[in-house]
Amino acid sequence: MESDESTEIVKWETNIQPPTIDELRTYTKNAFSCKYIKYMYSKFKNECPTGRMRVAKFKKMFGSYFPLHLDEEYILRLFTAFANGKEEMTFKDLMESLALLYLPTPEANAIWTIRMIKGSDVEAITEDDLIDFVKSVFRLAMLGKSKHGNKVSDCNFHMIDTALQNIAIHRSHGTFKALDKDGNGYICKSDFVNFFQQNGCLDPVFMKSFIRLKTR
DSSP: OHHHHHHHHHHHHHOOOOOOHHHHHHHTTTOSOHHHHHHHHHHHHHHOTTSOBOHHHHHHHHGGGSOTTOOHHHHHHHHHHHTTTOSSBOHHHHHHHHHHHHOOOHHHHHHHHHHHHHSSOOSEEOHHHHHHHHHHHHHHHHHHHHTTTOOOOHHHHHHHHHHHHHHHHHHHHHHHHHHOTTOSSOEEHHHHHHHHHHHOOOOOSSOGGGGGGOOO
């Protein structure tokens, strides 16, 4: 009996209560209406009664919004960006990440880009970090073509994959060199902010579909 009671206490203690709606609107820079926040919380709470979301529940809740060619590795990268490097995501994490995707500002684009590359809000990224990310994006492009009727054999798939990986390395090197203005071997958030200020705010990596979730 005592063991059962202890288990219930642990379950209760691990539940996470979300901030108030007013607090969430402040955290998200008023990107979302009260109605939308309530709607999203009902969906989140239905999937995750404890207030903690893991990648499997993330896929269940948002899978219908993903492009069909997203593989497991990229979905995990996406979840990690939403959770800001943690293994579990709270409702506050979710809403803050959705706000980054919705707000068309260089700052928001810079933060989200770094999260997608590195997994969390780090101070800087290396060229190897960028190469790893660009490779994953190029591979998705290839998977997307194969799932839209352009079937290739395993041999050809490997050859195309190798060629794309080499192109990804070349592109990454050029991009990194252009962004690393001071040549210190790192790209900081300010470098990305400057880039988005000069080039406009881009769709943050296959995330336009998430904007369909927005209701005012």
